[in-house]
Amino acid sequence: MKDQRALIVTIVITAAFACVPFVINTETSYFVYFLFLSFTYITITQGWNLVAGYTGQISLGQHAFFGLGAYTTAMNWIYDITKTGYYFDPVTMLLSGIVPAIVAIAIGIPLLSKLRGDYFALGTLGLGEIIRVYFIKGGTYTGGPIGLLIPSKVYTSMRPYYWTGLFLALFATAVVYFLTRSRIGLALTAIREDETAAAANGINILKYKIFAFSVGAFLTGLGGSLTAYYLFHISPESVLLLKWTLYPILMCVIGGSGTITGPIIGAVFMTAVFSIANIYLPEMHPILSGLLIILVMKFMPKGLVGLREKFRSR
16 A cells, blocks of 8 residues: 555656646756756666665765766767667667676676775775776777767757656666565665675675676666766766766765665755855855765764654654
8 A cells, every 4th residue: 555655656746747848948947957957866876875775885986887878878979889869869878878887797796706895985986087097098089088079969958858867767766666675675685784694594795786786887877878968078077077976975875875765855955955055155065065964974874864754753
């Protein structure tokens, strides 16, 4: 009964958001752009949530997967690799998720088999820097430090960006929801709580860690692909910045990691905070972000979702 109610609420909310472009002018309204940005962050944050929130593996390399997704979209479009239509092409976007997932598997096997905790986090951070340097030194094929330009003349409206962002946010949330409520989710939670006990009960620790890591990279790559279509200029300074790792972490922690709704609440809340800060307190933006992390970790260790549950229990 509870699941049916949640499904109905989800359908109603999704339908309401889907109708927004019919009510509001997508070309002049900042609210539409705000929602588009929130959808993108939800997609990326759910990817990190699966790895850290449910599996307990802190990854600092999400910007690498985000950048790989963006560059895959740009390079596939420019060099006509798959011979398909590229503007919001499902094949291109799917490929932009698969490439980061493959890299996550390739790097995850040596990292996750040897490293844990802070050492794994530092290893993934190093991956991001390696990929960033690779694209800077990639010459004309990657565009070097200048990057790649996608033909912007194809732009007609903000509507396809909005609806695609909404779909990806819903898709990422659904992936995490169904995975965490399956036997895979039980295995991931067991690994997070106690790896030794999980291994003693026959769980293949490495296999499930790599699986979560690759799915998280896949979702992050999709977010990078959508951003590439929006920016039309893909460079190391736009899609391989550390903010594409730090923002999802901040949003997940503030919303409530290890939950389904936490990343959604955190992404929307922090996107609003960042938007206001950029307008009224541009120089205080980093300080404000750091202060919020400290306050949340001290007074709301379970995030905004935990705070809501605390009031309900009263």
